[in-house]
Amino acid sequence: xxxxxxxxxxxxxxxxxxxxxxxxxxxxxxxxxxxxxxxxxxxxxxxxxxxxxxxxxxxxxxxxxxxxxxxxxxxxxxxxxxxxxxxxxxxxxxxxxxxxxxxxxxxxxxxxxxxxxxxxxxxxxxxxxxxxxxxxxxxxxxxxxxxxxxxxxxxxxxxxxxxxxxxxxxxxxxxxxxxxxxxxxxxxxxxxxxxxxxxxxxxxxxxxxxxxxxxxxxxxxxxxxxxxxxxxxxxxxxxxxxxxxxxxxxxxxxxxxxxxxxxxxxxxxxxxxxxxxxxxxxxxxxxxxxxxxxxxxxxxx
Amino acid sequence: xxxxxxxxxxxxxxxxxxxxxxxxxxxxxxxxxxxxxxxxxxxxxxxxxxxxxxxxxxxxxxxxxxxxxxxxxxxxxxxxxxxxxxxxxxxxxxxxxxxxxxxxxxxxxxxxxxxxxxxxxxxxxxxxxxxxxxxxxxxxxxxxxxxxxxxxxxxxxxxxxxxxxxxxxxxxxxxxxxxxxxxxxxxxxxxxxxxxxxxxxxx
Numbered sequence: 001x002x003x004x005x006x007x008x009x010x011x012x013x014x015x016x017x018x019x020x021x022x023x024x025x026x027x028x029x030x031x032x033x034x035x036x037x038x039x040x041x042x043x044x045x046x047x048x049x050x051x052x053x054x055x056x057x058x059x060x061x062x063x064x065x066x067x068x069x070x071x072x073x074x075x076x077x078x079x080x081x082x083x084x085x086x087x088x089x090x091x092x093x094x095x096x097x098x099x100x101x102x103x104x105x106x107x108x109x110x111x112x113x114x115x116x117x118x119x120x121x122x123x124x125x126x127x128x129x130x131x132x133x134x135x136x137x138x139x140x141x142x143x144x145x146x147x148x149x150x151x152x153x154x155x156x157x158x159x160x161x162x163x164x165x166x167x168x169x170x171x172x173x174x175x176x177x178x179x180x181x182x183x184x185x186x187x188x189x190x191x192x193x194x195x196x197x198x199x200x201x202x203x204x205x206x207x208x209x210x211x212x213x214x215x216x217x218x219x220x221x222x223x224x225x226x227x228x229x230x231x232x233x234x235x236x237x238x239x240x241x242x243x244x245x246x247x248x249x250x251x252x253x254x255x256x257x258x259x260x261x262x263x264x265x266x267x268x269x270x271x272x273x274x275x276x277x278x279x280x281x282x283x284x285x286x287x288x289x290x291x292x293x294x295x296x297x298x299x300x301x
Numbered sequence: 302x303x304x305x306x307x308x309x310x311x312x313x314x315x316x317x318x319x320x321x322x323x324x325x326x327x328x329x330x331x332x333x334x335x336x337x338x339x340x341x342x343x344x345x346x347x348x349x350x351x352x353x354x355x356x357x358x359x360x361x362x363x364x365x366x367x368x369x370x371x372x373x374x375x376x377x378x379x380x381x382x383x384x385x386x387x388x389x390x391x392x393x394x395x396x397x398x399x400x401x402x403x404x405x406x407x408x409x410x411x412x413x414x415x416x417x418x419x420x421x422x423x424x425x426x427x428x429x430x431x432x433x434x435x436x437x438x439x440x441x442x443x444x445x446x447x448x449x450x451x452x453x454x455x456x457x458x459x460x461x462x463x464x465x466x467x468x469x470x471x472x473x474x475x476x477x478x479x480x481x482x483x484x485x486x487x488x489x490x491x492x493x494x495x496x497x498x499x500x501x502x503x504x
Contacts, residue, residue, distance in 0.1 A: 037326065212361040212362070242366045279493055
């Protein structure tokens with residue numbers, strides 16, 4: 001999960017390096033820090049440093065981490081020869097290393113040799129039962145083979161031990177969503193909200209899942225979480241604003257003909273609609289008429 | 302009534318594949334825009350497409366908003382949402398999953414002749430080695446019991462690109478990384494100034 005400021009900075013740096021303005025090492029470090037996936041760029045710019053002996057030696061001990069980073073990017077781009085070469089260099093420098101052993105196992109994955117990779121990870125896990133990366137690679141193997149129930153199983157077992165791993169909770173939620181197991185996805189987001197209550201994206205995702213589940217109670221809760229997202233993001237989150245309008249509309253549909261006490265006031269929806277109109281006016285004025293008629297179709301008489 | 306055929310314009314076709322190229326590690330989807338051909342009731346002309354999402358495809362709120370906005374825009378031109386495009390996350394996954402079927406069903410409620418197109422990664426990969434004029438997509442149509450059925454591996458003439466050289470152009474765009482410029486609904490919701498109509502893409 002990357003903030004907008006981080007992403008802007010990353011893209012700016014990427015542009016700079018792409019156009020020959022230097023800063024490759026800075027870029028590579030930022031990619032690593034933010035844990036984003038940009039394999040083609042990492043491969044290109046990483047290799048430009050590694051293939052230049054002067055640049056390479058100026059890295060000092062960081063040279064080895066760069067080999068690791070580039071080998072993983074190479075595997076992501078299916079440039080397996082490059083990956084093998086990088087791993088060979090690391091093997092020479094660190095002959096008994098478990099970290100290099102891990103890379104070798106990932107290479108097996110990249111080649112699609114699932115059984116061998118699984119064996120390698122199990123072996124490594126015997127000596128390092130608490131290595132989180134190893135556990136998670138096993139989930140990737142299951143996922144890559146389309147064994148979603150296996151991946152879910154492994155992730156759940158993993159989370160029993162490492163329950164503070166937010167990335168794992170999010171991955172599990174996404175797998176559940178892709179399988180349309182919305183109740184289970186909701187549970188994951190509840191865990192995330194409990195442990196990171198001020199991260200708006202969890203509130204937003206939870207609201208989205210509840211809306212998808214449907215039913216009056218879920219819609220009412222979803223509305224609350226869209227509202228909390230808007231609160232946490234200072235009203236800047238377009239999806240939450242839209243979500244709020246959708247919820248109000250759906251709730252009104254469901255409570256048609258009920259007592260006045262059950263009905264909700266229109267203030268929240270009007271505020272959200274006004275905020276959306278303001279945003280569109282500023283950033284996408286050409287789409288304003290579209291927005292206006294969409295919002296009209298969501299208002300209930 | 303004869304068998305339904307779908308004719309997809311080059312721009313609509315390429316846009317969808319480029320979107321999938323931009324997000325290689327994810328499942329992506331999009332909608333097909335068009336109408337029944339005024340000259341032939343059995344032909345659905347797909348004149349445009351809108352890339353939708355590259356994450357959380359199975360969630361309703363963003364889908365609903367996107368469909369409302371897209372419909373509003375195109376109905377002014379006498380065009381409708383006539384189908385759905387889906388590309389699976391994994392290369393060797395050639396199944397149409399629940400999310401795709403549900404969205405397809407929803408679109409059928411408003412346009413009964415709607416089709417679902419699934420990206421065929423293997424066909425796409427084979428293109429550079431041997432150019433083929435057939436679209437790199439599988440065609441799914443609903444049968445009488447409302448189940449989505451794959452239309453013969455040689456859907457042959459039931460799904461065609463309007464311009465025969467569409468794949469050649471597609472390959473060219475892939476080589477020149479034209480997919481960098483594609484904007485989908487996800488991108489628009491993150492930054493309203495990004496236009497999901499992609500007006501500058503093919504200029």
